[in-house]
Amino acid sequence: MSAMAVGEKRVKSIDDSFQNASKVLVDIEGTTTSISFVKDTLFPYIRSNLQSYLKAHWNDAEFQQDLLLLKEQAKQDEADKVDGAVLIPEDNEDNTMEAVAKNVLWQMDLDRKTKALKQLQGHIMREGYKNGNLKGHVYSDVVPALKSWAHSGRRIYVYSSGSVEAQKLLFGHSEEGDLLDLFAGHFDTEVGPKVEPDSYVNIVKKLDCRSEDIVFLTDVPREAEAAQKAGLKAVIVVREGTELLTEEDKVSFPVIKSFHDFVFEASAKRKKMCTNDESPANGPISETSESSITEKNKAVKKTEEVSPESAGSGNTVSSSDCEMMDVSSNDAQVTDMEPDKTKIESQSTDDKTMAVEDSDTKESEKVELEPDDSEVCKTESSAPESKTVGAPDVEKESPKVCSENAEECDGKEVSVTSLTKLSAEVSKVDIDVKLNDSKADKKDSEAGETEVDIKGIPANEEETKVDAEETEAVGMSTKDKNVEVRISENDSRDGAELETVSGGSKNKSVGTISNCLESESGALETGSEEGKIDSCDEVAEVNAGDKKKFCDSRSASGDVKGDSCNEDANLEETEADTQNKKTDVNNTETEEKMETNTTEIENVKGINDEDVKDTEKNDRDTLAAEMEDEITEEMESSAKLGKNDVALKKKIDMESGGTANGREKGENTKPSEDLSVSEESGVTKSESEVATKTESDILNQTSEKQSDIDFSADASPENTDASPEESKTEGISEDPESTDKMLQDKMEDVSDAVKNEDSELLATSDNDTVKEDANANEDTKPLDSKNEGDEESKTAEDTAKENGLAFTTENGKGDVTNKCPDTEQNGEVTDKEQDVKIKKLSIDGSGNTSMTKDDVATPAVASGSS
Numbered sequence: 001m002s003a004m005a006v007g008e009k010r011v012k013s014i015d016d017s018f019q020n021a022s023k024v025l026v027d028i029e030g031t032t033t034s035i036s037f038v039k040d041t042l043f044p045y046i047r048s049n050l051q052s053y054l055k056a057h058w059n060d061a062e063f064q065q066d067l068l069l070l071k072e073q074a075k076q077d078e079a080d081k082v083d084g085a086v087l088i089p090e091d092n093e094d095n096t097m098e099a100v101a102k103n104v105l106w107q108m109d110l111d112r113k114t115k116a117l118k119q120l121q122g123h124i125m126r127e128g129y130k131n132g133n134l135k136g137h138v139y140s141d142v143v144p145a146l147k148s149w150a151h152s153g154r155r156i157y158v159y160s161s162g163s164v165e166a167q168k169l170l171f172g173h174s175e176e177g178d179l180l181d182l183f184a185g186h187f188d189t190e191v192g193p194k195v196e197p198d199s200y201v202n203i204v205k206k207l208d209c210r211s212e213d214i215v216f217l218t219d220v221p222r223e224a225e226a227a228q229k230a231g232l233k234a235v236i237v238v239r240e241g242t243e244l245l246t247e248e249d250k251v252s253f254p255v256i257k258s259f260h261d262f263v264f265e266a267s268a269k270r271k272k273m274c275t276n277d278e279s280p281a282n283g284p285i286s287e288t289s290e291s292s293i294t295e296k297n298k299a300v301k302k303t304e305e306v307s308p309e310s311a312g313s314g315n316t317v318s319s320s321d322c323e324m325m326d327v328s329s330n331d332a333q334v335t336d337m338e339p340d341k342t343k344i345e346s347q348s349t350d351d352k353t354m355a356v357e358d359s360d361t362k363e364s365e366k367v368e369l370e371p372d373d374s375e376v377c378k379t380e381s382s383a384p385e386s387k388t389v390g391a392p393d394v395e396k397e398s399p400k401v402c403s404e405n406a407e408e409c410d411g412k413e414v415s416v417t418s419l420t421k422l423s424a425e426v427s428k429v430d431i432d433v434k435l436n437d438s439k440a441d442k443k444d445s446e447a448g449e450t451e452v453d454i455k456g457i458p459a460n461e462e463e464t465k466v467d468a469e470e471t472e473a474v475g476m477s478t479k480d481k482n483v484e485v486r487i488s489e490n491d492s493r494d495g496a497e498l499e500t501v502s503g504g505s506k507n508k509s510v511g512t513i514s515n516c517l518e519s520e521s522g523a524l525e526t527g528s529e530e531g532k533i534d535s536c537d538e539v540a541e542v543n544a545g546d547k548k549k550f551c552d553s554r555s556a557s558g559d560v561k562g563d564s565c566n567e568d569a570n571l572e573e574t575e576a577d578t579q580n581k582k583t584d585v586n587n588t589e590t591e592e593k594m595e596t597n598t599t600e601i602e603n604v605k606g607i608n609d610e611d612v613k614d615t616e617k618n619d620r621d622t623l624a625a626e627m628e629d630e631i632t633e634e635m636e637s638s639a640k641l642g643k644n645d646v647a648l649k650k651k652i653d654m655e656s657g658g659t660a661n662g663r664e665k666g667e668n669t670k671p672s673e674d675l676s677v678s679e680e681s682g683v684t685k686s687e688s689e690v691a692t693k694t695e696s697d698i699l700n701q702t703s704e705k706q707s708d709i710d711f712s713a714d715a716s717p718e719n720t721d722a723s724p725e726e727s728k729t730e731g732i733s734e735d736p737e738s739t740d741k742m743l744q745d746k747m748e749d750v751s752d753a754v755k756n757e758d759s760e761l762l763a764t765s766d767n768d769t770v771k772e773d774a775n776a777n778e779d780t781k782p783l784d785s786k787n788e789g790d791e792e793s794k795t796a797e798d799t800a801k802e803n804g805l806a807f808t809t810e811n812g813k814g815d816v817t818n819k820c821p822d823t824e825q826n827g828e829v830t831d832k833e834q835d836v837k838i839k840k841l842s843i844d845g846s847g848n849t850s851m852t853k854d855d856v857a858t859p860a861v862a863s864g865s866s
């Protein structure tokens with residue numbers, strides 16, 4: 001436990017570990033809400049309405065349920081010989097009613113937290129909320145803080161002794177309006193008493209996360225202790241009327257006076273992708289929350305002695321560069337919910353309550369968790385979610401990551417349409433995937449690793465370099481043992497797409513690439529089903545929700561079965577063989593094309609002098625020279641594209657400016673369509689098909705098909721309807737063969753350069769946070785490797801560590817965060833961006849990719865290729 005001295009006192013601070021928490025669990029009374037409201041308003045209302053309520057609802061089925069619980073509790077109290085226990089005799093209605101009233105008042109006098117009492121209280125207060133007599137109190141700092149936490153990617157849950165229904169009534173009818181969207185779920189004493197560690201263990205189970213993923217905020221030290229014992233992080237909130245804290249409490253728990261004192265570093269992803277999102281993680285995000293985050297992050301507060309009277313937060317939350325989204329789901333204890341119920345839940349508290357009552361499952365849900373899709377970035381078109389017992393549906397990771405997920409947030413999910421333009425006009429980057437057996441240690445072995453070398457086409461003839469501070473990442477299905485990734489970029493870098501072709505159609509992955517708007521690093525991001533790699537300066541995340549959503553969309557589109565999308569890939573050696581074959585084919589074809597061009601030139605040069613006059617010889621020589629020049633020009637044109645990239649990035653970043661990626665919710669294209677078209681396009685190939693496909697074939701096909709789809713990363717019309725003509729970039733040869741040949745040559749050179757520089761690059765990389773979930777290997781399998789002995793064979797974690805990447809996995813899904821140098825965050829675009837970037841990626845077995853930030857100085861490939 002970390003504690004810091006302040007004067008002679010010591011208090012526990014909110015250390016970095018709190019930043020790693022992806023969930024926040026809040027108590028109500030004394031934490032979000034004043035004790036006074038509960039004691040002076042709520043409870044008095046219940047007391048004064050008790051008798052009339054009993055009379056009015058005695059025969060209601062709902063009350064009869066309450067009565068049963070009260071009787072059971074009374075019997076238990078009697079058995080436990082609880083002092084002053086008021087029994088409820090099986091008598092006539094009047095006597096029983098009188099006894100019930102006495103029993104309830106007695107329990108309330110003791111502020112008991114029995115389920116029987118809380119359930120009835122909830123029902124009685126419901127009328128007060130509905131008729132407007134009651135308005136739930138919420139401290140003024142709560143809503144902005146919750147929003148900022150949600151905006152930072154955290155999910156917020158409630159755990160109160162008050163029944164779930166009472167919780168919803170309070171927040172749904174609060175003085176600040178309906179706040180229910182802020183919460184991803186609710187827990188009451190159904191999971192156990194708040195002073196019992198087991199209760200928190202139950203919550204951890206229900207959220208399917210690690211205990212340390214949860215920060216619990218409460219005003220009661222005993223509750224904090226219980227949570228801490230269960231492994232949660234606990235923070236004590238000091239409000240008016242809350243318990244006096246002991247010195248031990250202050251050393252054991254961070255203490256805050258306001259929710260503002262607990263600041264989460266905003267996830268880069270959230271900042272990047274949801275800036276304009278009106279419906280953030282758990283609810284709307286206000287400007288206030290945004291600025292709050294910023295200010296708080298800048299602030300460095302002094303830790304002060306905390307007392308109920310003058311409790312200061314004193315706790316500065318140090319930020320971590322990269323936050324990750326949690327990956328969680330509820331377990332079987334989550335109440336079943338009809339598909340349309342979730343919809344109802346997103347409407348109003350009252351409606352929700354009705355929905356619960358109408359359900360055939362439980363009359364009152366004690367644990368209710370909102371679908372995650374609704375939390376981060378709501379999708380307008382999402383199908384009704386259902387909470388099914390046993391189904392991990394509670395927290396559908398979207399991504400938010402933003403929800404991140406692509407299709408919902410600011411248009412981060414882009415269609416593959418742009419590849420039409422991209423492949424036609426640009427700097428083509430081929431990524432060869434090398435699959436390495438992970439042998440280092442068990443963890444690594446389980447995680448598996450795929451290393452990816454990106455062979456780039458030079459941006460210009462200058463010495464090709466990779467900016468050490470620029471990172472680009474490409475993600476793909478880790479199931480894809482053999483993955484061919486093509487990245488094409490056009491002047492709509494924000495939506496550039498990534499396409500992967502695996503050996504087997506099952507593993508096909510069509511991801512997306514999006515610019516890192518905040519870094520100008522031209523980050524590539526995939527929204528593919530297996531991994532989401534964000535090479536942005538600040539963060540890269542692989543979100544299971546993205547995966548699920550992606551899988552779902554694919555499944556819906558008939559692209560692939562959801563199961564096959566989600567399940568671990570069965571990697572077979574034949575896939576690797578296919579990749580190797582394909583490489584061979586490409587190499588051969590490249591050589592052939594080279595020969596063809598050379599022959600053409602030689603044919604011109606080789607015209608028999610005797611057959612021509614001097615003037616004709618001159619013409620011949622001129623023609624040959626012209627041909628050479630033409631080819632050189634083409635080469636240079638290709639190189640210029642790199643410059644175009646830089647200009648485009650600038651342009652996009654400028655356009656996106658303070659509006660994230662410049663996209664509004666709902667502007668995204670339909671992933672399923674994208675995918676299905678991709679499938680049609682032949683991106684997904686059988687092994688044999690892939691083996692015999694040339695790169696240009698596949699690219700051409702992709703270009704043709706993808707032109708049918710909207711490219712939504714950039715909503716501008718000109719970027720969404722890319723015709724082949726429009727796709728052409730000035731200066732680019734329209735002869736695909738000659739261009740291909742030259743590009744192939746360049747690729748070869750770059751590839752060599754990469755290989756030669758690998759060890760050096762790895763050696764110069766620094767170390768950053770590497771965190772791996774204990775469960776990270778659940779869904780992973782060792783990858784067979786076709787590159788045994790490859791010196792680059794490293795674990796994803798190792799590679800990440802060596803290259804300054806935060807490697808993070810969660811819940812077995814694996815998150816990879818890419819910590820990028822601060823300098824990147826300045827968003828400066830330098831001439832370096834004109835250089836070819838050769839990046840190295842490693843993909844672990846669970847679909848996560850970490851990218852090295854290796855920068856490779858490569859030869860001037862443009863000149864070398866000719």
Ligand SMILES: CSCCC(=O)C(=O)COP(=O)(O)O
Pocket residue numbers: 027028029030038042113118121159160161162163166167168170194
């Ligand atoms: C909706 S909570 C009403 C207040 C209440 O009944 C209660 O017991 C509050 O307990 P908490 O665990 O929130 O401190």
Ligand SMILES: [Mg+2]
Pocket residue numbers: 027028029030031218219220
């Ligand atoms: Mg409390």
